Amino acid sequence: MLVILVSFAFAFGLALTRIGLPPMVGFLVAGFAYHMIGLETPQGLDFVADLGIKLLLFSIGLKLDVRGLLKAEIWASSMVQMLVTTAFMCGVLLLGQYLFQSSLMDMSWQTVLVLGFALAFSSTVFAVKVLEEKGDLTAFYGRIAIGILIMQDLFAVLFLSASAGKLPSIWALSVLALPLLRPVLYKLMDMAGRGELFILCGLFIALGVGAEGFSLVGLKPDLGALVLGVLIAGHPRASELSKALFGFKELMLVGFFLSIGMTGLPTLEMLVAAVLLCLLLPFKTGIYHFIVSQFGLRARSSLFASLSLTNYSEFGLIVAAIAVGQGLLTPDWLLVMAMTVSISFAVSSPLSTHSEYVYRKIFGWLCRFERSYCHPHDAPIDLGDVKAVVLGMGRIGSGAYDELQKTYGKEICGVEHAPDRVDFNRSQGRNVILGDACDTEFWLKLRKDLRLELVILAMPNHYGNMYAAQQLRNFGFECQVAAIARFPEEVEELSAIGVCTAYNMYEQAGAGLVRSALEGCRLSG
Known part of the structure; x- marks a missing residue:
């Protein structure tokens, strides 16, 4: 089964790159096609997918300037965007309950609020992949987009802790002492030399110390990988470590995109619901653009950052799974969210790839939202x-x-x-x-x-x-x-x-x- 799945991933990934879409969209389609013909999901795929996400967040941390998150254009825009977008999505869902008589829309207002919150997130995995492929991960607009996504990840941690009905362990406070561990980690990186031992050192820090350490004290493992990446980002060989882990990360992320497509077999009603939700993406983009432009970003930077975030997040699947487990949602919504995320990736990918063309087409209209002053980093x-x-x-x-x-x-x-x-x-x-x-x-x-x-x-x-x-x-x-x-x-x-x-x-x-x-x-x- 694993050989067949790899063949599907390669075939669909290659086919979609021929028409200008990134391979990740092909992997999503491959997952749906593999599941549609009734083949069994290989064991360990979810584990590989989780590993890919952890390594992705670890690599983000290696390149992250944590002081940048304290800037107003990051934390303030993230908080305002979450509030505005959640309110907008809740309003649309309530309107949908009024207009459509469907079992999918049979939800309480609490469930509507949870779904609206989930739809306000953008995909960290997708956005980082697109920015990496464009070479703009360190561009000013790229740093803005990544900062917003990291703040969203922090909101996700709070939600997951609350939804689980338990607070993190009292030992979670020990993460505040992590900076004391930095000299030890630096020494390990120096002693590891080069080659396979250096790669294993990175995996140990990301997965053993970061992910497992945070999991033991009741915190999100993904957040642990991100924090440990930030912790050792100042080491002279941090960039070398990021490059050494690049191949592992890319391969594991294939499993993530395949797993999204294997959630289940959709019906026509579910597909229509997913398409309707994706029709809201321009409004989501507009909210992002209006908010970040208030901090003095040029029209081009605001648009590029917004287009990078024009998608729905895999976090929506997690929220749907939690709501299904608590009886708030029907299991059908899990499939709706999987298709919504997948379609949003397919829509967002060409927009991000051809963002320069989009900018030239609507340049005159976008300039109306520019402020009278320009952000120092965007001047x-x-x-x-x-x-x-x-x-x-x-x-x-x-x-x-x-x-x-x-x-x-x-x-x-x-x-x-x-x-x-x-x-x-x-x-x-x-x-x-x-x-x-x-x-x-x-x-x-x-x-x-x-x-x-x-x-x-x-x-x-x-x-x-x-x-x-x-x-x-x-x-x-x-x-x-x-x-x-x-x-x-x-x-x-x-x-x-x-x-x-x-x-x-x-x-x-x-x-x-x-x-x-x-x-x-x-x-x-």
């Missing part, structure tokens, strides 16, 4: 009157900056995405700003009247350098571009898109080493 980027720019201020970038300074003096600027590296370079007297050249937002907010003569692409990621070079050409910057590379094929790729000089640092490092050695020999002789 246009001003490099000043510079003639040379270094993108990536690591060791190579800072060395290039110092060499260029002999020619350009003060008419040079560095761009670096890591705040601590920005602070270090500034302390060394370099003119460096915080920005991510791999982020679409950076190029859209960059002043286009710059009189650049030279751009150095010194980012360690080859694809980042490729992307930056393409954006320089797309936005019409007429300047010389030089980049670092590690392999001959990377040099060829950079040259093919117009980079005038591609520097193979491995080959040149060897030549530089020989020159230094010969010079040392001459001096000693």
